[in-house]
Amino acid sequence: MQNPLLKKLDFEKIVDALLPVLATFAALAVGAVMLVLLGANPLQAYAAMVEGAFGSTNSLADTIVRATPLLMVGLGICISFRGGVINIGGEGQLVMGAIGATVVGLWLPEVPAFFVVPLAMLAGFLAGAIWGGIPGALKAYFNVNEILSTIMMNAIAVQFMNYLLRDPLLDPDQFNAASKIPQTARLVQAFDLPRLVPTRLHLGAGIAVVLAILVYLFLWRTSIGYRIRAVGLNPDASRYAGIDVKRYIVLSLLLSGAFAGLGGAIQILGVHHRMFTDGSAMGFTGSAGFNGIVAALFGKLHPIGTIPASFLFGALLVGANKLQRVMQVPSAFIIALNGLVVVFVVSSEIWSRRRSRRRMSMSETLPELDGSNKLKKPGETQI
Amino acid sequence: MGEASSLLSGTARISHLEMKGIVKQFPGVLANDHVDFEVRAGEVHALLGENGAGKSTLMKVLYGMYKPNEGEILIDGLPAVILSPSDAIAKGIGMIHQHFMLVPSLTVAENVALGLRSSRGMLTDLKVVSERVIELAKLYGLLVDPSAYIWQLSVGQQQRVEIIKALYRGAALLILDEPTAVLTPQEVDELFVTFRQMVRDGHALIFISHKLHEVLNISHRVTVLRDGRVIGSVATEEATKEGLAQMMVGRDVGLKPEHKKVDVGKAMLELEDLWANSDRGVAALQGVSLQVRAGEILGLAGVSGNGQRELAEVITGLRNLIKGRVILGNKDITGKNPGEIMEQGLSYIPEERMRDGMIREFNISENAILREHHTQPFARRGFLNFPVITQYAGELVKKFNVKTPSLDTPAKNLSGGNIQKLILARELSRKPGVLIASQPTRGLDIGATEYIHTRLMEQRQEGTATLLISEDLDEILALSDRIAVIYEGQIMGIVERQNANAENLGLLMAGVRE
Numbered sequence: 001m002q003n004p005l006l007k008k009l010d011f012e013k014i015v016d017a018l019l020p021v022l023a024t025f026a027a028l029a030v031g032a033v034m035l036v037l038l039g040a041n042p043l044q045a046y047a048a049m050v051e052g053a054f055g056s057t058n059s060l061a062d063t064i065v066r067a068t069p070l071l072m073v074g075l076g077i078c079i080s081f082r083g084g085v086i087n088i089g090g091e092g093q094l095v096m097g098a099i100g101a102t103v104v105g106l107w108l109p110e111v112p113a114f115f116v117v118p119l120a121m122l123a124g125f126l127a128g129a130i131w132g133g134i135p136g137a138l139k140a141y142f143n144v145n146e147i148l149s150t151i152m153m154n155a156i157a158v159q160f161m162n163y164l165l166r167d168p169l170l171d172p173d174q175f176n177a178a179s180k181i182p183q184t185a186r187l188v189q190a191f192d193l194p195r196l197v198p199t200r201l202h203l204g205a206g207i208a209v210v211l212a213i214l215v216y217l218f219l220w221r222t223s224i225g226y227r228i229r230a231v232g233l234n235p236d237a238s239r240y241a242g243i244d245v246k247r248y249i250v251l252s253l254l255l256s257g258a259f260a261g262l263g264g265a266i267q268i269l270g271v272h273h274r275m276f277t278d279g280s281a282m283g284f285t286g287s288a289g290f291n292g293i294v295a296a297l298f299g300k301l302h303p304i305g306t307i308p309a310s311f312l313f314g315a316l317l318v319g320a321n322k323l324q325r326v327m328q329v330p331s332a333f334i335i336a337l338n339g340l341v342v343v344f345v346v347s348s349e350i351w352s353r354r355r356s357r358r359r360m361s362m363s364e365t366l367p368e369l370d371g372s373n374k375l376k377k378p379g380e381t382q383i
Numbered sequence: 384m385g386e387a388s389s390l391l392s393g394t395a396r397i398s399h400l401e402m403k404g405i406v407k408q409f410p411g412v413l414a415n416d417h418v419d420f421e422v423r424a425g426e427v428h429a430l431l432g433e434n435g436a437g438k439s440t441l442m443k444v445l446y447g448m449y450k451p452n453e454g455e456i457l458i459d460g461l462p463a464v465i466l467s468p469s470d471a472i473a474k475g476i477g478m479i480h481q482h483f484m485l486v487p488s489l490t491v492a493e494n495v496a497l498g499l500r501s502s503r504g505m506l507t508d509l510k511v512v513s514e515r516v517i518e519l520a521k522l523y524g525l526l527v528d529p530s531a532y533i534w535q536l537s538v539g540q541q542q543r544v545e546i547i548k549a550l551y552r553g554a555a556l557l558i559l560d561e562p563t564a565v566l567t568p569q570e571v572d573e574l575f576v577t578f579r580q581m582v583r584d585g586h587a588l589i590f591i592s593h594k595l596h597e598v599l600n601i602s603h604r605v606t607v608l609r610d611g612r613v614i615g616s617v618a619t620e621e622a623t624k625e626g627l628a629q630m631m632v633g634r635d636v637g638l639k640p641e642h643k644k645v646d647v648g649k650a651m652l653e654l655e656d657l658w659a660n661s662d663r664g665v666a667a668l669q670g671v672s673l674q675v676r677a678g679e680i681l682g683l684a685g686v687s688g689n690g691q692r693e694l695a696e697v698i699t700g701l702r703n704l705i706k707g708r709v710i711l712g713n714k715d716i717t718g719k720n721p722g723e724i725m726e727q728g729l730s731y732i733p734e735e736r737m738r739d740g741m742i743r744e745f746n747i748s749e750n751a752i753l754r755e756h757h758t759q760p761f762a763r764r765g766f767l768n769f770p771v772i773t774q775y776a777g778e779l780v781k782k783f784n785v786k787t788p789s790l791d792t793p794a795k796n797l798s799g800g801n802i803q804k805l806i807l808a809r810e811l812s813r814k815p816g817v818l819i820a821s822q823p824t825r826g827l828d829i830g831a832t833e834y835i836h837t838r839l840m841e842q843r844q845e846g847t848a849t850l851l852i853s854e855d856l857d858e859i860l861a862l863s864d865r866i867a868v869i870y871e872g873q874i875m876g877i878v879e880r881q882n883a884n885a886e887n888l889g890l891l892m893a894g895v896r897e
């Protein structure tokens with residue numbers, strides 16, 4: 001006979017798993033109210049959205065292309081949050097990774113692609129690693145709050161990008177033309193990532209999925225991953241166990257940045273083929289550095305869970321674009337809808353943890369979101 | 384409510400609280416199996432049972448932290464619905480957890496006020512709170528300074544703050560889950576004075592402890608749990624240590640381990656003139672020199688807070704030395720980091736094991752390799768070797784009798800004592816050359832204590848050099864070959880086993896040199 005209690009637990013688990021999806025629907029419902037107020041038919045609008053995201057091979061491909069940087073950033077977020085550090089610097093890391101890849105591509109136009117493309121990716125990976133590693137080291141050795149420092153690193157990356165695109169890396173054609181659009185020259189076509197089907201879908205998506213599996217294996221099957229998780233959950237016990245806690249704080253943020261940086265490189269090689277700016281980070285990243293955080297939370301900070309989460313989020317972004325074009329609502333609506341989904345998903349996550357805590361045990365801790373607090377010792381202040 | 388039914392603290396009494404047919408099922412464990420339990424105003428009702436018997440679970444049900452699958456709670460004959468700790472507090476039930484929940488960077492008064500509504504709206508009136516704290520402290524003999532910061536207080540003082548906090552919130556019934564486990568014998572006496580005052584005033588107290596002499600000393604009634612079921616209740620007057628042990632375990636326990644003669648070898652751990660500061664920056668070690676030899680247990684006796692913790696941390700590389708040398712085997716390990724030192728064959732059972740000894744969210748297997756996750760055979764070429772790890776964890780669980788539904792269970796789901804056993808199993812199974820054991824049997828039931836003592840003696844026979852840090856003089860006297868006494872960061876004297884007794888150690892512990 002089956003124990004009715006176990007059945008009940010299974011049910012709770014299913015509810016927990018579906019919660020982000022339900023939260024998304026709740027956000028869409030609020031969005032529907034906004035649409036009505038804007039004088040649009042919400043049913044028609046959401047139909048356009050679904051159509052835009054999944055309606056054809058092309059739109060499906062666009063969705064996946066849009067999801068790829070989210071997944072890359074999200075993988076980094078899985079590592080850093082599991083390691084107890086919060087990385088809000090995805091935007092800057094994407095930008096730096098993209099710059100790294102662009103510089104390599106512009107520098108070696110004559111060299112074969114099988115050499116340059118991996119090298120460009122490596123450059124993106126390293127540039128992101130540096131951009132994540134600096135706040136990591138500041139946190140570990142000078143106790144600087146990583147939330148603030150990663151955000152500041154975003155600002156620095158944007159200014160650096162703007163500087164490069166104003167002069168040193170500016171496209172010679174633009175330089176000669178009066179327009180001076182801030183962008184680099186296009187990388188030679190040989191460096192374009194292969195298209196998988198005759199759409200915009202490129203190899204980068206496949207790379208990201210493979211990396212998700214590797215990150216999973218890294219975190220749960222290797223001794224370094226074990227240490228990262230241990231430090232994230234309990235720095236005191238980790239120190240007592242002989243783990244160099246500071247080193248692993250640096251490593252988590254460094255790897256987190258590296259994955260975002262590689263994501264930036266993939267955007268260059270697979271989508272844009274050149275670096276450009278509208279003055280902010282968003283112009284290039286499309287806010288993937290922030291949305292990737294939400295995708296990772298949506299995926300319960302699990303690399304494999306982050307794959308479908310990124311896909312759904314990508315669909316939302318692509319679909320919302322279509323919605324805006326079809327319904328002629330202000331483009332701010334898309335930003336609002338995006339924000340609603342973020343708020344609903346994050347709150348549902350917090351709510352579900354509270355609930356499960358009440359159900360099972362009061363003393364259960366919230367490892368991921370509490371990570372930063374745990375590193376503080378009583379009496380210590382943080383900047 | 385009439386005059387007679389209210390307490391000095393001003394709250395109404397709970398004359399009679401009854402838990403009836405409580406069932407609490409966790410995945411794979413029936414923690415409470417139709418438990419009946421009651422407590423009356425003016426009595427201390429002790430709850431006894433082995434590690435994992437279901438004591439904490441029953442109390443968490445009463446305090447609204449767990450929702451029982453079956454059963455009901457009656458207060459003064461009326462059914463009470465307690466769905467959360469705030470419900471429990473509103474009904475006059477307070478609970479002191481074994482692990483305090485105070486904010487170290489706030490003062491006593493601020494901690495008491497935390498989460499309360501205040502008479503001045505948003506701003507908490509700390510002066511009013513302080514006055515009330517002083518008043519309650521006087522009533523029940525719980526002296527603390529309301530303006531002191533929590534981090535400045537000893538464990539015993541922090542516990543008083545917890546009790547005051549509960550009384551401030553109007554507790555008429557107080558649950559104390561192993562309150563004495565972390566106290567010095569003197570602090571236990573002080574706590575019992577408070578208990579007696581509260582009971583005389585008409586409070587109802589539920590007291591959990593593994594120390595039978597404490598139970599016999601303070602309680603009026605004893606209820607024994609085993610495997611989630613009530614084995615029986617007896618009036619304390621009619622109870623004996625042996626009888627209670629028999630009820631708990633179902634066999635005779637509490638035998639002193641045999642202290643066989645062992646030939647001591649060369650010095651395995653040499654401490655030369657160690658100086659170090661405490662977390663607060665005051666001198667905690669002032670020139671400590673000791674030697675521990677192979678096959679020897681050196682007991683370190685002393686009232687807690689006299690440098691024991693700092694000494695252990697200095698040896699294990701967790702704290703910086705100001706001056707002095709530490710030699711392990713033949714190697715100078717001064718200034719080395721904890722990882723390097725532990726690889727040289729040093730095991731360490733830290734005092735604050737719940738915080739420093741394991742990772743709550745990791746499962747049993749993961750916790751079993753906390754120290755050795757990166758070494759053969761648990762890791763190969765950087766990858767964890769799970770078949771070997773689970774087999775090893777299974778052996779530890781079996782040998783040390785850790786009660787758990789599976790090896791995949793997160794450590795936080797084990798009972799307090801079973802978590803302790805897991806950590807002890809890990810540290811003792813490394814076959815260390817040198818073992819630093821800090822309060823090794825704290826929180827263990829009598830059967831487990833006996834087993835740990837036997838293991839320590841076995842290791843001694845195999846040539847381990849053990850530094851045993853304990854506040855339990857009986858434990859020190861039973862196990863040690865020599866006993867060093869520490870007082871204010873200095874070694875007051877070293878007494879050979881045959882010359883040591885509670886009196887001469889007690890004098891040294893108080894800082895009196897003969």
Ligand SMILES: Nc1ncnc2c1ncn2[C@@H]1O[C@H](COP(=O)(O)OP(=O)(O)OP(=O)(O)O)[C@@H](O)[C@H]1O
Nearest residue numbers: 409414434435436437438439440796797798799800
């Ligand atoms: N939150 C939980 N989830 C799953 N199982 C639990 C949980 N809490 C307790 N258990 C299980 O219930 C049983 C009883 O645990 P409990 O903590 O009540 O024991 P205890 O009598 O307080 O023991 P100890 O003396 O070691 O503190 C144990 O086997 C434990 O593994």
Ligand SMILES: [Mg+2]
Nearest residue numbers: 438439798799
């Ligand atoms: Mg317990």
